[in-house]
Amino acid sequence: MSITLPALTSGASESFKVSGKYSAPVRRPIEPVGRSFLAHAARTLRGHTWSDYEKLQAEKNVKVVEENPDDDIGDEDQDEELLSHDPREWKTADLYAVLGLSKLRHRATEDQIRRAHRKQVLKHHPDKKSASGGLEQDGFFKIIQKAYEIMLDSSKRAQFDSVDSHADVLPPTPKTEYDFFEAWGPVFESEARFSKKQPVPLLGTMDSTKEEVDKFYTFWGKFDSWKTFEFKDEDVPDDTANRDHKRYVERKNIANRKKLKQEDNKRVIDLVERAYSEDPRIKKFKEDAKKEKERKKWEREAGSRQAAEEAAAKKAAEEAAAKKAAEEASLLKQDSKKAKEAAKAAKKKQKRAIRGSVKEVGYFGEEAKSADIEADLELLVEKLNETQLATVSAKVTNASADAVKSSFTDVISELANEGKVDRSYFKYFK
């Protein structure tokens, strides 16, 4: 069943009338497989020679479905100064910026360089400029082609990278305030790419171990760079007439390269030394080492110190004990002194009671013999011990004459029997 067209509305006189444009198409890659594709390819290529410009045009604004983080590669714009750079002086142009790679620089891969170059060609091709009515200016295009040539030749690229000061990361200004790691980390990261030996140990962090830090400074102390300075050469005249001059320039170039290389080596050494002197980890390690030394020493002396301590403790304990003993002794002494005094007093009292007892009883009625009696009692009290004194004195106090007399007679006999006194010494109590 075929489709029926609508009847022509009256009034339409022309047989064809355009009323609009169809939406702008989008460029996409088609899948290069199958018969239909091969027919398409044959049609596209048959009898057709495409200019480079057309070919590059076909790579522009293509909608790709796989995310490619590199899609904007080479998209940056060059500034006026660069665009009007004298192509004869191309060596002094920033060749990465020329290709729109001023951010990536030495990190750009070959593929990225190719892609960026394609974009610059599309943007700056003289065909395009003259087509859009611009001046016939192909100076910058020449620099683009030169930059591309250098960047795809690995040894020439290395020569350019050696002197690419735009890529340098400068060390922090001395005597300003900065974080050591934030300021120096990128400096070494940047210098690292010139090392012949890879991988290169990087600065690390405050938490890096001493081994890591030591490894870092040892490596950088012996830094061996592949930097080379041909790019700074003065152009050698290709004028064969003046051989001497040519040779002179060549020699001068070689000498100059050597000089620049030495200067650069010195520069790296200075960087490393400065970083070392500012490195908070080095300070920390030194302090740590000092503390460690002290600790070791302290440990080493621990034995004798313990003995001394023990001796001191012992001495102190002994002293304390001695002091306590002395105190106790003195206390005891005081006590006995009092007792003695008391005893003495008691003796005195008892002696007085004994002596006084005979006077109380009127010397047994024999007052005339009172001197003899007193002399005998004197002798007696001297011989009586404490107990006897107490007993005798008690017996004779307030006692009758007879009781007093017999008490004395008894105790004298007792003493004489014990052999403590000689009876003959007594005059009254014989």
Added chain:
Amino acid sequence: MSTVLGISFGNTSSSIALSTKDGKVDVIANPDGDRAIPSVLSYVGEDEYHGAQAKSQLIRNPKNTIVNFRDFVGKKYDEVDISASKLGSPAIKSANGSISYEIQRGSTTESLTVEEVTKRHFKKLKEAAEDYTGKKVEGVVIAVPTNYTEEQKAELSKVLDASGLKSLQVINEPSAALLAHLSAKEDRSLEDKVYVVADFGGIRSDVAVIAVRGGIMTILSTSHKLGLGGDKLDDVLAEYFAKEFEKKYKANPRNNARSLAKLKSESIVVKKTLSNVQTSTCSIESLAEGIDFHTSINRLRYEVTARQVLSEMSSFLEEAVKKSGLETIDIDEVLLVGGTSHTPKLAADISFIFPETTVVTSPALDSKALNPSELIARGAALQASLIEGFDESEIKESLQPIVVNTQHLVKPIGIKDSEGNFVTLLHAETAFPIKKTLEVTNGDSDAVSVELFEGERTVKETVIEPEQDSDDSEDEEEEPEIKRTAVYVSGNKLAELALKDLKPNAKLEIIINISNDGVLNISARELKQGSVAVKGQVSSSS
């Protein structure tokens, strides 16, 4: 039989295929009889094992068995997720940052770069093909995922050349699969359709949305999910068996690597069996503590166990369609690719995402569908036979941006019929140049107009009343279903042609073509001797 080979090179398995004289394609079995040849190499003493024999070494000799290396080719160690190698020999970082493996051979340790491993794998594939045909392989077309980088493709071509297989062309996997599908039936490639090619493999899933216009394929979007694939299904099944074993014997089979490898290996077999039949046995000798394990599982139990993973797969597909800026109602056909696409439940889940009008092609739903494990190799073989006659420079020329990067229509272009409906002549995403012819009629009018429009997409919603007299319709009111369809209506008018003095019900022919540089030519005429065509040009806004 052709002497150029199509290769599908997967992380899990590889296939090789050849075109036959009558335009058919044979997928070749290797000497072990496998068509899905495991991409595995294993070293035992002096011996090298490949394919299924190597894969079985994962149980006894995992450290010397290299698996899942395809995605690593041409990549640096730091750029990839090396966990894919963990079941076998671990990928290690070489001094220059590239990826390699360390293999014990006798008393010496051999270090193999991932490229060397790939080369050895290709040599085995080459031997298998030459063993089968008795002829030398002259060249190959190999298929890789769409996110293989240019560097990876270049590296892969180098490795192919080094293994003695001349690389003719590296193509995209979904395009190869779709080419095989389109070529399987005459005229299928002439139908303008939007396809979703969904590839569920072993350790990754990939989706590409591809427009086919006049036989030309254009990828509209791609999505990748690494880590989602058949391996995950094996793992859930292995865990299911481990639990059962543990419950029965109070022994844990997860404690040692060998028991785990045995579980995994048997789970793969069980999983594949359940794609074909309703129940499968599972037997593992000496699974743990010397105990043999014999059990069985049915498909339903498996599907319940694997539900989480299977639904991850179908939601990934759904997301991928969204990413292309289209809706499921804009998709004409879903082509299921990859080993895991054999899973009946996956195919069923996917067909539920799409409206009934979307065809889902999978052997689980259509017995005539091609084997999803073989589609990519078949497509590569077809492409190989198509370019066999060209020389290297001709192929290279055809792949230039000037050929490949073409302008595409953003909106469809069509005409209005007598009822005011928009009739599509050229679909959106049609690549230039293009030519299309349509036969129409004037009905009983003696003069008609051919009005050329751009189509605008609208969504038509039709309410489908729920069936009233179903037995189980309880008190809960069933939601009326709303069916959505994408319908194009006339939008921006481009041009109008007038055809006059026609006899009733005449045959009219409309020819539209857009040249490489975007000039649209339209002409209309009555199909009779001596008729003069009315024609005109339309251009694009820029």
